[in-house]
Amino acid sequence: MNFFEHQAAARRASTRLVVLFALAVIGIVAAVDLVVWMVYGAMPTDPDGSRGSTLGAMVVASLATVAIIGLGSLFRIASLRGGGDQVALQLGGTPVPEDTSDFNLRRLRNVVEEIAIASGVPVPRIYVLEHEQAINAFAAGYSPADAVVAVTRGALDRLNRDELQGVIAHEFSHILNGDMRLNVRLIGVLFGILVLAIIGRKVLQFGRIGGRDNRGAAAVLLAALVAMAIGYIGLFFGRMIKAGVSRSRETLADASAVQFTRQTRGLAGALKKIGGLGEGSRLNDRGDAEEVSHMLFGDGLGLSGLFATHPPLLKRIQALEPSFRGEHMEALQKRWLAAPPNGLEEDLHLGLDSGLSRALPDAGAEVTVTPPMVVAQVATPSSDDYRRADQIVAGIPDALRALAARRDGVMPLLLGLLLADEERLARNQRA
Numbered sequence: 001m002n003f004f005e006h007q008a009a010a011r012r013a014s015t016r017l018v019v020l021f022a023l024a025v026i027g028i029v030a031a032v033d034l035v036v037w038m039v040y041g042a043m044p045t046d047p048d049g050s051r052g053s054t055l056g057a058m059v060v061a062s063l064a065t066v067a068i069i070g071l072g073s074l075f076r077i078a079s080l081r082g083g084g085d086q087v088a089l090q091l092g093g094t095p096v097p098e099d100t101s102d103f104n105l106r107r108l109r110n111v112v113e114e115i116a117i118a119s120g121v122p123v124p125r126i127y128v129l130e131h132e133q134a135i136n137a138f139a140a141g142y143s144p145a146d147a148v149v150a151v152t153r154g155a156l157d158r159l160n161r162d163e164l165q166g167v168i169a170h171e172f173s174h175i176l177n178g179d180m181r182l183n184v185r186l187i188g189v190l191f192g193i194l195v196l197a198i199i200g201r202k203v204l205q206f207g208r209i210g211g212r213d214n215r216g217a218a219a220v221l222l223a224a225l226v227a228m229a230i231g232y233i234g235l236f237f238g239r240m241i242k243a244g245v246s247r248s249r250e251t252l253a254d255a256s257a258v259q260f261t262r263q264t265r266g267l268a269g270a271l272k273k274i275g276g277l278g279e280g281s282r283l284n285d286r287g288d289a290e291e292v293s294h295m296l297f298g299d300g301l302g303l304s305g306l307f308a309t310h311p312p313l314l315k316r317i318q319a320l321e322p323s324f325r326g327e328h329m330e331a332l333q334k335r336w337l338a339a340p341p342n343g344l345e346e347d348l349h350l351g352l353d354s355g356l357s358r359a360l361p362d363a364g365a366e367v368t369v370t371p372p373m374v375v376a377q378v379a380t381p382s383s384d385d386y387r388r389a390d391q392i393v394a395g396i397p398d399a400l401r402a403l404a405a406r407r408d409g410v411m412p413l414l415l416g417l418l419l420a421d422e423e424r425l426a427r428n429q430r431a
Contacts, residue, residue, distance in 0.1 A: 197231025
């Protein structure tokens, strides 16, 4: 797989779609202005300035439409100001403790920490959607500093270590490529467009209850009807564009996951299990699933066509394994229907339970490291970086590792490690 070529193509597609999303909002404002112009144009002309009043009404309508969409968007984004934690909790996520003794959760945390070290980004907070038996995951937040990665219970139970690593690497791509902030903004803009429709619907609903003799009541009801119609039409096209943005970013994330892990087997295996198992990647029927559907690893709603938030599953697998065909998927479905896969059993069979089985340089070996070398490693790990990361983690004393795993303990630990051995320098550093 030429992952650099796939990444470049996905980024170009995403840019075009984001511009299209902005044009859709402009189109909504233009549609409101057109209706205002038609209404005022149908009124009897007044020689003392009907044209000026028309222009004024159009300006007011434009500002009101932009204000409604903007304030609605800001309100929804502000409701997610808690970062990725807010999104994960909204979907019923349970935090994974740093000192968990559960083997499944420990394996998940180890994989996340390894990829974080290898890709040079902070370790995100980790959540599990315990009530979801489908295979899925998502990354959420505004920046790598407040990012979270969440996986479903189905992913923990069904995926082996390589497959789980492929899924987590896919989510790390969303963190590194800025998809999380884009996703939150898309949620906000769509909610702002929906608010325009909701206001129109509420005015119509309560306008009928009010007195019919009020002057201008007909004009208000007409404006409400127009706002509701334009809002829902805008939401229709907005969701369509959102789906297009999501498809391109998912293609980019698949290509980046191959770059991070340097192998296609794990990611392809996870996608095959989504297609081969009855649960697939579809989440339970929850109202929040639609809002975050573009953030998920797999299709969480079962939408297709222009509203599909992910490329076709077979197409994603074939990008990783060109020889894979539809009949192969059917064979997997039949096999797993009789005996569903178990990720932990596969790890034991393949010898993947430890995560480190090959020889590496001695712990005492000295390696010359320069700043450009460190910069070059960020988001571009080589094939042995994950094994090195696992060895680094395993070599840290338990007491220090416990501090390093806690967000309230890692900064004091880091400052303590930076203190010089020479007392005079250490004293100056403390000051």
